[in-house]
């Protein structure tokens with residue numbers, strides 16, 4: 001049986017939310033519209049963003065589900081950007 005070999009690879013990280021990916025163009029597109037950037041008026045920087053913990057169907061664990069306190073987005077969508085009803089959260093207002 002042949003021994004396994006170590007492999008080094010390059011990944012690209014969003015400077016705003018720390019998401020990583022293997023494709024530079026994909027990650028640059030993500031970083032340009034990242035929901036963690038206040039200028040993009042996304043849920044991650046909005047004071048109306050809230051989280052609920054929902055019990056999994058097999059009751060083995062809870063999972064986090066994002067909600068909008070003022071119903072500005074469809075519940076089937078987890079995060080949006082460029083929201084008309086966006087309002088800065090505490091972290092954004094402090095900067």
Ligand SMILES: [Zn+2]
Pocket residue numbers: 014015016017018019030031034035036
């Ligand atoms: Zn990001």
